[in-house]
Amino acid sequence: MADIQNLRSAAETGLSSLFESARQSFASEEKISREEAFKFFEATGLPSRRVEAFKYTDLRAAIEDAAHPAEKPSLEVAKAAANAATAFVGIEAVRLTFVNGHLIGELSDLDRVPAGVTVTPLNEAMSQGDPLLKQLAPVAQTRENPIYQLNTAFLADGALISVEAGAKVEMPIHLRFVGTGETAFSTATRVLVTLGEGAEFSFLESHEGPDGIAYQPNDVVDTVIADGANLHHTRLNREGDKAIALSTITARLGAGSNIESVNLVFGGVLSRHQIYLHFAGENATATVNGAAMLGDGRLADSTLLADHAAVGGVSREMFKTVIDGDSTGVFQGKIIVRQAAQKTDGKMKSDCLLLTDDGQMMNKPELEIFADDVACGHGATCGAPDEDLLFYLMARGLPKPVAESLLVQAFVGEAIESVTHEGAREALIGEVEGWLRARG
DSSP states (O other), X not given: XXXXXXXXXXXXXXXXXXXXXXXXXXXXXXXXXXXXXXHHHHHHOSOOTTSGGGTTOOHHHHOOSOOOBOOOOOHHHHHHHHHHOOTTTTSOOEEEEEETTEEOGGGSOTTOOOTTEXXXXXXXXXXXXXXXXXXSSOSGGXXXXXXXXHHHHHOOEEEEEEEOTTOBOOSOEEXXXXXXXXXXXXXXXXXXXXXXXXXXXXXXXXXXXXXXXOOEEEEEEEEEEOTTOEEEEEEEEEOOTTOEEEEEEEEEEOTTOEEEEEEEEOOOSEEEEEEEXXXXXXXXXXXXXXXXXXXXXXXXXXXXXXXXXSTTOEEEEEEEEEEOTTOEEEEEEEEEEOTTOTTOEEEEEEEEEESSSSOEXXXXXXXXXXXXXXXXXXEEEEEOOOHHHHHHHHTTTOOHHHHHHHHHHHHHHHHHTTOOOHHHHHHHHHHHHHHHHHHO
């Protein structure tokens, strides 16, 4: 009997052609890893509903054509795009500006990098064989993820950010990703952040792009956090209304280390944000929150894996989704507790606020526990704004839209309040208020 083969979609065929064209430019030292990554992708293809992890986010159906990788823009085009970007604009930070997936040195503060921090453009690091490159892909499960592997195959630019042991860096670095163009394009960036023992560091991440253009960003941030180090991360997705935005953050946690991460989603007709946590050292902690505010038929997917492999790990995950119109929210979260990870404490929750009857929310929380001395739990809620609370506010003279907006702000604010940087927290609150004003 002949083997049965799935027909390849136009986008999958296009990606194969684009990779074949690009492979001639790959340096020999990176060619093998890129080809292995694309072989994995070709074997799996764009994930569809038949793949359990993508049951609610069918990328094979959503991505109709493979957008051509964006070339590095001229400085004039890059300046115009960067000047139009407004995310986190009022915060004092060291900015690394990426336009169409390429680091623009002239628009970045490479000469203002704080003491104790080293920033190396990724292309420079790859050409020089920087030893930090060995720490890319620090969480093993990402190597079985087609989105992550596609990023590896088409990787165009990025940066290595290294923080010295014991450094307490007060000024954050702002990774500013800006898209521009009149036709569809794709990007693939990779940023690696490594913290030495006892270091403390914060970085902001913003993503903005044009409306009306079906561009396709695929961005990855890998983090390696040594023993006793603390990392604070705040991310804002304001991609264009036709963008299909794919993103991943990974964290490998040493003993006694800590990560705090918040992701706020407004943009993209479809977005999928993947979080991979690996608790490699004892007594590590992670607080990972997210919020999505959706309307106009958009879909936002937050997918999390917290892999506890050491004793005493603590993880807290809270995700808030506001659904307006016929939009769709997705939360998939899994906590794995290995047999050696006794005394693990893991809590995960997803809450959804439905502002209309036309939207939907898909929740799939999971626990996979192989240890016996643990305290783990998960929960999910979904419902309309509380009528009693609305009545209470309206009885005090507030119009219903204003009362409803206050409830939405309080609902989302619970996820945002974990942001330790005051300016970043206020900026996210301002984004929420702006979304509510636009909604009317």
